[in-house]
Amino acid sequence: QVLSDVLVLDSLLRIIELSKESLGILPMVQDCVRQLPYKFIIMCDDLSFEPNEQGYKSLKSILEGSFENKAENVLFYTTSNQRHLISESYPQDTLHLNDAQDEILSLSDRFGLVLGFYTLSRTEFMALLETMLQTPLDENLKLKALQFSTLKGSCNPRIAHEFCTLYRNKIL
Template sequence: MKFSIIKKIFNDDDYFVYLPNNKEIVPIKIKFYTNLKDILFVEKQKNLILENTKKFTSNIKSNNILLWGASGMGKSTLIKCVIKETNKFAKKSLKLIEISNNHLELLPEIIYSLSQIDYKFIIFIDDIFLKKDNPDFNTLKSIVEGSLLGDSDNIRFYITSNLRHISDQNTGNSSNDELIKKELRSNLLSLTDRFALWIGFYDNNKDKYLETVKYYAKKLKKNSFTPKKALEWSKNKGNYSGRTALQYIKNLDD
């Protein structure tokens, strides 16, 4: 089965996914439970991504973006919300296409086909794995690094990496662990070298976590939360992320 794109699918929708088994891009409806203003304590990151995206749709010099750092701090949600916000001004000319991080083998064909269509496209790849023997990682690097396909005026790459692959590596041999971690860090740096804009996301502390809990409790009208229970929830999850705060509030009965 050859890859192909039906151009008219972009007329009405803004969010799309690539289905590798069918070798096609299809629209997907997104329910926005979180808006741009609801992603807390990442104002600098938020503004950088929004500004770059608006420049892209306005034909002003813009960049590919690598969003890296702590898991659950809103990287993926932020990208989707920025598309929604930008299209308020860009008259729905901006389209996001999500491609799974382990199905990039047809990325060159996808990029070529999209470059022939009169829309702006964000290629979104979530949580790229940084092993040098990963063919998908190498495909992405080669395109972004200097391929003619990577220079398409109507396409930008927004990629996320949680860095958890580095901390989670444990072979049982300390010398091997260090070699693997060194390799992954090196690969992250080699990837950032290919992105003019790379934006870090960092873990919340306890106070910011509790502020986030209170914010979502008010937004979702959940009155039964307590700081003690919220902290117990975060302890079980192992972090103070915004995602953990939202999950705690959604789990309340009222």
């Protein structure tokens, strides 16, 4: 029963990927899929804006809805290497600095879930590697992992994933 439910759910989900440069057509995409009998995830990978870019303002309206209602069957997901999607630099002559900060940070507030990949302690990093590799680490492998993380400059989950990929492919 569970397998058939998964297959039914899979057949109802569609993913559409848009680049940052294509976000202007997001309202048209929503209009095209609004009445379809599917659930849609619209994905934009590695989204970020520079302080002088104004495109984030229109994206805020699209995400929250404006005169036109949001499509009920659409979710918008994005990834970013910046915590707040917009580089944080504030004009020195801003009279109300809080207003400038709120304007810049308000885009990231429209996304309900934020996953951070923060630096782990060495103990946490080794435990994560053991979980990912599904085996206890011997001293030689621990040394390789620490050297790799030092070379990369961090002990975070992304580095752990990269190490595991290279190790499994016998590159390390």
